[in-house]
Amino acid sequence: MRHTDISTSNTEPQHPWMEQTELADSEPDPPSSVPVSNPSSGCVIRGGSEPYLLRHRLSEHGVYRGRGLASDSDVIIKAYLEQCGGERFKSECRAQERLTRGSHRNVLLMREALNTERYIIFPFLDGESLETVLMRERRLCPEAVIDMALGIGKGLVYSHALGVIHRDIKPDNIMIHNGSSVIFDYDISVILETEPSKELANAGTACYTAPERWQSLPADHRVDIFSFGVVLYRAVTGVLPFDDETVTGIKDRILYAPLLLEAVPAAIAPILLKMLAKDPQERYSKAKEVVAALKVVKGRV
Numbered sequence: 001m002r003h004t005d006i007s008t009s010n011t012e013p014q015h016p017w018m019e020q021t022e023l024a025d026s027e028p029d030p031p032s033s034v035p036v037s038n039p040s041s042g043c044v045i046r047g048g049s050e051p052y053l054l055r056h057r058l059s060e061h062g063v064y065r066g067r068g069l070a071s072d073s074d075v076i077i078k079a080y081l082e083q084c085g086g087e088r089f090k091s092e093c094r095a096q097e098r099l100t101r102g103s104h105r106n107v108l109l110m111r112e113a114l115n116t117e118r119y120i121i122f123p124f125l126d127g128e129s130l131e132t133v134l135m136r137e138r139r140l141c142p143e144a145v146i147d148m149a150l151g152i153g154k155g156l157v158y159s160h161a162l163g164v165i166h167r168d169i170k171p172d173n174i175m176i177h178n179g180s181s182v183i184f185d186y187d188i189s190v191i192l193e194t195e196p197s198k199e200l201a202n203a204g205t206a207c208y209t210a211p212e213r214w215q216s217l218p219a220d221h222r223v224d225i226f227s228f229g230v231v232l233y234r235a236v237t238g239v240l241p242f243d244d245e246t247v248t249g250i251k252d253r254i255l256y257a258p259l260l261l262e263a264v265p266a267a268i269a270p271i272l273l274k275m276l277a278k279d280p281q282e283r284y285s286k287a288k289e290v291v292a293a294l295k296v297v298k299g300r301v
Helices: 085-099 130-137 142-161 222-237 247-256 269-275 287-297
Strands: 052-057 063-068 073-079 112-114 119-123 174-177 180-183
Touching: 052 073, 085 112, 085 119, 085 142, 130 174, 130 222, 142 174, 142 180, 142 222, 142 287, 222 269, 222 287, 269 287
Parallel strands: none
Antiparallel strands: 052 063, 063 073, 073 119, 112 119, 174 180
16 A cells, blocks of 8 residues: 655655654763754753753654653654755644644644754654554444544644644544544645635645645645545545555546445445545535534444
């Protein structure tokens, strides 16, 4: 099963830091260094509300497990130091500035951003990514799918109400924490106040990308609803609705191939048919409509 970025044939990086909960047997003594631009385990990052110790690296993509030295609390530290890190850092900060105006149990909110060094600090949550769950289980029972989907839907209702379009909803960016779904990784998100925008094109993961984005047409929050539909379809069937060995093949299938619903429970099929409509005008217009539809079928699958 390929998870290909629109702009490259390489597989999208996953988030192994979600599952790693074991700590090193011992921690280094915190050095007295100032903020660093080339982080490594044992460094202390300063410039925020408290210094943060980088305990160990959890992925090759700048994600670390750390600890707030004043609060004595576990955190996740994301470092945006690669070539495109500056833009992704800005996108995540813009999104989090909106999202942290309130709070929601289905959205991972930052603790703070360290602008001078391009670090964002998040609370540490025990759990694992939905991608890890699906790689292990392949598919979930319909009851579990509905519960998982309700969490994602509620998180999108919250995000969209604040004008934040995620643009990369996929199992890698959904954490299962205490039985609830939590959306994270807003680093290619955009803020969309009213009118559809072409800014939503050319980013994301190919097999979860809405048709209008492939066509570089003006798009809005309904691109997240399409991606959400792909996640829901995969969770209930164990396969992607539109998959191929190449990016071009994935694009063609998303644009032209019919949606096959034979393996989908009858109660969920109409919801997926509407979420995965190729014309955004035929999709649910709001995430809250998806949530309402899922609540209706809960207990009937």
